[in-house]
Each structure stands twice: as structure tokens, then as C-alpha cells.
Amino acid sequence: MVNQEKVDIGFTHEDFAALLDQYDYHFSPGDIVAGTVFSLEPRGALIDIGAKTAAYIPIQEMSINRIDTPDEVLQSNETREFYILTDENEEGQLTLSIRRIEYMRAWERVRQLQAEDATVRSAVFATNRGGALVRIEGLRGFIPGSHISTRKPKEDLVGEELPLKFLEVDEERNRLVLSHRRALVERKMNRLEVGEVVVGTVRGLKPYGAFIDIGGVSGLLHISEISHDHIDTPHSVFNQNDEVKVMIIDLDAERGRISLSTKQLEPEPGDMVKNPDVVYEKAEEMAARWREQKLQPAQSADAGLSETADYEVEEVLLAAE
Template sequence: MVSQNVTSNRDIGFTHEDFAALLDEYDYHFNPGDIVPGIVFSVEPRGALIDIGAKTAAYIPIQEMSINRVEEPGEVLQPEETREFFILTDENEDGQLTLSIRRIEYMRAWERVRQLQAEDATVRSGVFATNRGGALVRIEGLRGFIPGSHISTRQPKEDLVAQDLPLKFLEVDEERNRLVLSHRRALVERKMSGLKVGEVVIGSVRGIKPYGAFIDIGGVSGLLHISEISHDHIDTPSSVFDINDELKVMIIDLDAERGRISLSTKQLEPIAGAMLNDRESVFEQADKMAQRFRRKLQYQTQGLASEEIDAKLNEEFGPIGKRPGEQEKAEVPSETVESEQTNVTATETETETEAVATTTEETTVTEETPEETVTEATEPSSEETNTEEEEIVSASNE
């Protein structure tokens, strides 16, 4: 019997020591950052033990069970449940690994918001807190920040808590842990879907800056740049408008990507400078002048030269600076009249003097209302648009 056992061992050529060494050789090596399957072995008051195939059951503390706040482990894990776990730390002195579910949810949440940003999606979220700089929300479990300049509401920020807001992504940066969103851009985009370039809308002045006025049009702000207020020169918008003034303005540009609406009253002037001295005439003829602007856009798409476009517009609508149908009055230079006076009789001199007075008066009127063609809508400089982005919402809250 003994000899048979000896023979058997010789045939196998494998000892208990060899078997133990083989187990060590093929034992799993768990490293922090690995994602492994595990079975919930035991649920405890502040954590749970997980069997992941290691020599010792791994442990997951309650704060690592979810990206959201968890009061009791039973809200997330049940005994004998199988799921994936993230290895958070290496073995401690007892040979036990620490696990996390929160890290897996965290990584997948960033992946999801990057996808939403790429799709330029609009998301909704409730405000759970505010601070001096803005408001805090949660997107896919991640904490997001809405800067005060991108909150488009007249309410105090504190009143936004628990309100559900539509939002667009401004910045998604996992490395810097920055998730920045815009309420203003979401509202502007939604409003833009019902607006068109060349459309006349009614708005009210909500803010005045050196570079222009911010006009509230149905809950969103558009910029009426100083260069688009009138054909005549303006030193500052505050010399033309007061807060809460109600205006008719025309939309000259819609930038959905940047969340901006550019407005103009200059393009609505039937006579250059009318916004400064006869605002009501501008509003009365706003629809007609907007039609002129739209027609100009049509001619531009046809590739017509500027001179040809101006000629067609003046023929159809009348030139800017002259009322439609008004005949141009001949201008006689005063120098010519004075030279002729030296060769006329006393009676003719009196007549000529009257002509000089009349000519001078006509020249003054012409200088006050110069004939100008409608210029193309232009955007503010990059410096001005940067200032607009910083100020647009604070202006609308004023």
C-alpha cells in the first residue's frame, strides 16, 4: 500500500509545495483603476463586503456607493447582487481592497455629458444652490455651474433654487473638473427658432452701456449696437434711450451658437437721423423699411453690385435721407452767387440776395439729412462682443 503511494507520487511528479506555488503564480493581481465584477457578500451599516475573487473580501464604504448622496447601503446594494466595481486603493495591512461604484458612475457621466455637448443638446436641471458667482445644478449626477452672466431672468438668484431650467453646455472639461452651462443660451436658441433676420419686433430697453443698449424681446436680450442706432453720429446710447423705453427694432443677425441676437433701428430710419429727432416716424414706417432691408438681402444673394442694389432700392423705396417721392432741390453754391452779384444791377442784386438766402437754407437742410445708402449689418468688434457676453444678462436684470 505504501509502495503504491510512493509510486503514485513519482508518476505525478507534483508536491503540495508545487501546488501552492502554482496557485500564487496564477493568482489575480488587482490594481487600483481596474474595473472588476463582484458579488455582494455582506451589507453593513456604513458599507458592504464584496467578493471579487481576492484572498480577502473587498470593502466599499457608503460614500463610494453612488455619485449621489446615499443614506443607507441598502439603497444601492443587496446581498448576493452581482455588479461591476472600481478598485479604488491597493490592499491595506489586512490585505483588503477598497472598491467604488461612484468612480464608475463618474466616468460614465463625463462620457455622457461630452456626448450631449457634441450633439449641442439642451438639458434641463433643477437649481440646488446659488452663490455670489451663479447657480449650481446637477447634470447626469455631476455638479454643474451656471455663471451669473448666463442666468437669463429678472428674479434674484436665490429665488431660482428648486426651479427647473433649460441649459446649454459652455464647457465640459473632466481633467479640470469643470462643467459650465448657460441658461441664457438655451433661452436665446429657443427664442431664435421663432425669429427671422429682417423681422421687426417690439422690445424694451433693459440696460445701456457705452457700446450699445440691451433690448428685452420676449424674455431674451438682444444688443442694439451704437453703430446700429442711427445713420447720424451718436456719442453715447444714453443720449438717445432711457431704461424701459419701448422700441421697434429689426433683427439683423441671429447667432445661435453664441446665443446672440443683433438688432438695429438704423435700418428702419426713413430719413437719416430720424431716431434722434422723429422716433415715431421710424416706428410708423418700420415695416416698410424692414421690407427694404429684406429686399437688399435678396439682391445680395443674387450677386448684384452695391451700386446696382442701391439704385434698385432707391427706385422702389426711395433713397434714405429723402422721403419717397420728394424731389431733390438744386443746390447753388454761395460762391457762385456772390461772384454773379458783382455784375448785376441794384434790382437784380436784391433778387439775387433773396436767392442766396434760399440756397443757404436748402444747403443747411441737406447737411442735416445727408443722402446715405443702407449699410450692411456689422457685428461689434471682438472686444465689444466679449464685453457684451459679460454684461448681457446683468443688463437684462437691471
């Protein structure tokens, strides 16, 4: 039998330190690592991520939202993901962040929502001269004043939840821009049909046409679709706040555009100029004829609309100035 000598395999603190020095962890800013909450401090927490020194997360990096104490987010001995924010300081301590992870995932989520053309809802938490501020997935979003569809003063919107569509999602520039008007336009457009006659109110007159409020959204009655007769200016036919009957000749939900016509409702060419009452009286009958013949919007309207190719229905305020 071979005698075996008993070997002392005691593992000292020095041995452990030497082993850590030998193993290169490659902790770098931008890495996402698992860590366990070691100790909660008044304004931060110490986190064990397997480095020689416990890493630190300040309270302002614990959440995308404002918090007052670390225990609103973290629990002792809890294990979760952390973002390495900075290199080691003089004491060899890394600074961590949860907020940065939440930001990255929030931007990823809003990009996905934008790609899906989703409608989201959020409460206004502040207003300024330019518009209103909301939070989407924890990110601060801005609604320009021209994209707020309400007759209320902006200041009265604080606390009110609004349906919103995405206009711009730009993480690099930290720009998240939304539209209340576009969300309402989509909702309204989903209930409208091409060939339908609707009653509206003239809310704006431009050289190229009239903007008609039809139940809270704006449609464009282009000058070429007012009458078969030549029209020099929409002002010669309409006044601000006139109530009119119009027919929907095109719906472009993606761009939020509603194109209208009174020209297609004229029993006789020029009636809209000479006798608009007969146009309104016969509107449903003429619209039914238009639908039966399956006419497309007049080419003249298409040509005329090129003058206003950048027109977006959301840019027109429906509230009377």
C-alpha cells in the same frame, strides 16, 4: 489487460492557496473588475472579485449620490462592475468603488451632451452669492449669476427646474458650468427671423450701443446701427426702459448673439435722431423693403462689432437693476 492504479486526487485548502499564489491576478488601482456581493455590512459591503481576500466597498463609494444604507444600491449575491480604488492593505484587502465608475461615465456623458450642444433640464438644489447649483448626470454643476435669466431672487429658485446649456465641461478641474440664459436665448432665437421687426425695451446703455430686451432675451443695437446720422453716444437717443421698435439683422445661435438695427428702418437718413416716431410708424414697411432687396447687415455694423467681439448676450442681465 494493463492494471491501472487508483490515484488519490484530493484537493486540499493548502493546494488551493498554493494555486492562488501561483496565479498572479494583477489587481491594480484604476482597474474595473467584476465582483459579487458577498456580505452587506452596516457601513459597507464585502465583495468577491476572485482575490484571496474579499474586497471592501465603503458606503461613501457606493454611489455618486448620497445614500443612507448599502441595500439602497447593492443586493446580496448581485454581480456587477467595481473600480479598484486602493492597493491591498495590511490584511491583503482591496478597497472598491462604484462611485468612481459613475463619475467617469457621467463626465463622458456630459462631454457628449456638450458636443451635441444639447439643452438639459435640472432643478436648482442650492444657491450662493455667485449663482446656483444643480446636478447633471449626478455631477454638481454651477450656474453663474450672470447666466441666470429670471427676475426672481436666486434664493427662490431652489427646487425650480431650469433649461440649461453647457458653458464649460472640464473633468480634470472638476468644473461643470452651465447657462440658463443661453438656453433661453436659443429657444427664443429659434422663433426669430432676420428681417423681422420686434418691439423691445432698452435695458442697458453702453458707449458702443444699447442692449434691448426682446421677450426675455437681449439683443445688441450697436451705435453704428442706430442711425445713418453720426451718433456720439446711445444716451443721446435712448433712455433706460424706453420701448423701441428694432429690426433683427443677424442671428448667431452658436454664440447666442442677436444684432439689431433702427438705422435700416429710417425712411430718411437721420430720422432716428430727428423723429423716431416716424421710424417706428414706417418700421414694417422699411423692413419689408430691406428683405426684398436681400441686403446683408451693414458693413459699418460689422466693423463696429469688432469693438465688442467678446460680447455674449448671456452676460447682460435683463432684469432692471
